[in-house]
Amino acid sequence: MRRGDLLVRQGGDQFVALCPGIDADAAGRMGERIVGVVGEPIEIPGGGTVVLRAELSVVLSDPRQARLVPVPDVPEALGVPVDESA
Numbered sequence: 001m002r003r004g005d006l007l008v009r010q011g012g013d014q015f016v017a018l019c020p021g022i023d024a025d026a027a028g029r030m031g032e033r034i035v036g037v038v039g040e041p042i043e044i045p046g047g048g049t050v051v052l053r054a055e056l057s058v059v060l061s062d063p064r065q066a067r068l069v070p071v072p073d074v075p076e077a078l079g080v081p082v083d084e085s086a
Contacts, residue, residue: 001030027058 001007006018017034019027038054 022060024058024060027060031056031058 001017002019004020008016008018010016017030019030022030034056035054038052040051042050042052044050
């Protein structure tokens with residue numbers, strides 16, 4: 001995330017990142033970094049390891065227009081399997 005970006009908890013385990021002025025390439029790179037950091041193994045005191053998984057979507061908004069411009073499905077573009085049953 002960059003200075004000036006905003007990360008908010010929407011509810012439960014859902015978060016929204018508001019990143020003014022970001023383009024599709026930068027949003028994709030940021031998404032890859034977030035998924036990578038969340039997926040790093042966490043060592044549990046006393047033994048064991050936990051690995052979390054993150055899924056995300058990216059939507060770009062052009063402030064000059066009143067419509068949303070969706071970026072191709074990021075998890076699929078990153079090769080992350082999508083659980084359709086969720």
